[in-house]
Amino acid sequence: MKNKTNIYFIIGGLIGFFILWISESIIISIVSEEDFTSGMISKLYPSFQEKLEDIGVIGIGAICSQLKYRWLYLISFFYFLFRFQNSPDRNSIDNNSILWRIRMFYVVQLVFLPELLQELRVRGQWKALFQPLAQFSFIDTFPLEYYIQLTGILLFGATAILVLAKWKEKEIMPLLLTIFIFLTWTFLLSLFFGFGKIDHTYASLFAGIMGMVVCRISIFQNTDNATQGYRIFQAFIWSCYFFSGLEKISMSGFDWFQENHFEIICKFHATDLCVAISSNPISGSIIMLAGISFQLLSPLQWRFPKWGYVNVLGGLVFHLGTWLLFNIGGWQSPWIIMLIFLWPSSKPKNSEIIKLVKSTKNQG
Amino acid sequence: MVKQNWMIIILCLAFGSPFLAITDLFPLHRFGMFAQMPESNDQIETYQIELKIFGKNWVPLKTGNTYMDESYLPFLAKKNIKNPDSKKEFGKKIHLSLKEQPDSIKVTVSNGNKDNDFILFPL
DSSP, X not given: OHHHHHHHHHHHHHHHHHHHHHHHHHHHHHHHSTTOTTSHHHHHOTTHHHHHHHHHHHHHHHHHHHHHHHHHHHHHHHHXXXXXXXXXXXXXXXXXHHHHHHHHHHXXXXXXXXXXXXXXXXXXXXXXXXXXXXXXXXXXXXXXXXXXXXXXXXXXXXXXXXXXXXXXXXXXXXXXXXXXXXXXXXXXXXXXXXXXXXXXTTHXXXXXXXXXXHHHHHHHHOGGGHHHHHHHHHHHHHHHHHHHHHHHHHHHGGGGGOTTXXXXXXXXXXXXXHHHHHTSHHHHHHHHHHHHHHHHHTTHHHHOTTHHXXXXXXXXXXXXXXXXXXXXXXXXXXXXXXXXXXXXXXXXXXXXXXXXXXXXXXXX | OOOOHXXXXXXXXXXXXXXHHTOTTSGGGSHHHHHTOOSSGGGOOEEEEEEEOTTOOEEEOOOSOHHIIIIIHHHHHHHHSSSHHHHHHHHXXXXXXXXXXXXXXXEEXXXXXXXXXXXXXXX
8 A cells, every 4th residue: 555655656746747847848938928928927927027027038947947846845745744644642642732732822823913913004004005916816905994903803802712712622613713713814914915025924823823724624523633633733834944945945056055155145134243153154154054954854843743842942043043143033023932833742651641540549 | 543634735735836836935035146146245235215305305214114114115116216117106106105295205226335316206
């Protein structure tokens, strides 16, 4: 059975690779045509024109040639998750602990929601610059402030219910509220991103919100799935690191490891500490290597849940490092607080359970 | 534990589709950052929007939001000053967005050695 699955993945991977390889030249020839803007590309990919202006046809060709490799990365990742989806039971987390962690996740949302609403209020003044994302083109103008406030109040209420109310794993209401929360955050973030520039402040928080829907559906189906559901929620969080690492490697290749790379980034985000470190190229290279290694190794938490310790500590150093070195982000970033959900939990050890059972029997 | 492949498929779709479509999810890591990186400080350009209100001196535009001031508006300035039509449109939009409407708006592009001014409003 396992061999059969391996063969399916290999065949799927190769077919995708060759299809993308063959279509490379077709895509480049379409791009090279003068009047492509009225065609299908601009409808499917609205930022294409901008990208073409930035990097030209040759750059687009180079990006197209990446597609086949990206497909291979992706299918390998899929295989890794599929192959190691059931870790041994000794690594399972008890349901009560999971429910508390889920509650804590809703508390985190309550903490950051006012900040997002405040950001939207500022952007409201600049509504003339609003350009909806292609997927949300039905929102043609930036909504009036009180609509956003009303949405915020509803979202706050739904989240607060999930923090405070007594609910059990199998109830439908928490699941429906979780879906509502996901849709509402999607709406608010679509407004937030509708100003021509993607902002990553809430990326891992939103990934967690998405993962929570999957987690809750899984628990709703069967409470025995709680650990697996929670692991997928964690996977949504560490995937943010993994895919940004993969993107760095795909886009920059070995340039990432060049000696002067740290120095170049320092020029854009100069701080005293950064300038001091960049005077020694080896320290800079070590920092860049450590950063990308942490990101690319984060999926190990799927196979070895205890890798969560590395992810949490690595993530903390990563975010505090980018803040102190490049003045990007800050200690209060949602990314940092989201790391707590990657912290592995251990079930009470067998010896402790035996002690507990014995003491209960004695009392009886 | 029960195997739940659908969860893995959703995860792969959520992260894999933007990765495969090479969207702008990671704008700083776009080609320019590495392939056309400036070699010296002189080649790094900064964009600052400045206003003149009631005929007084030029003052930098401050929205009270760090992201808007340091990242978003300079990004838009860089994007829009190349093309005369979009420059005009951008100037109008800024003028429309400000409570205290300025007499003139300009973008100052500095590259270490010299400053270049691009008037956005009035045009």
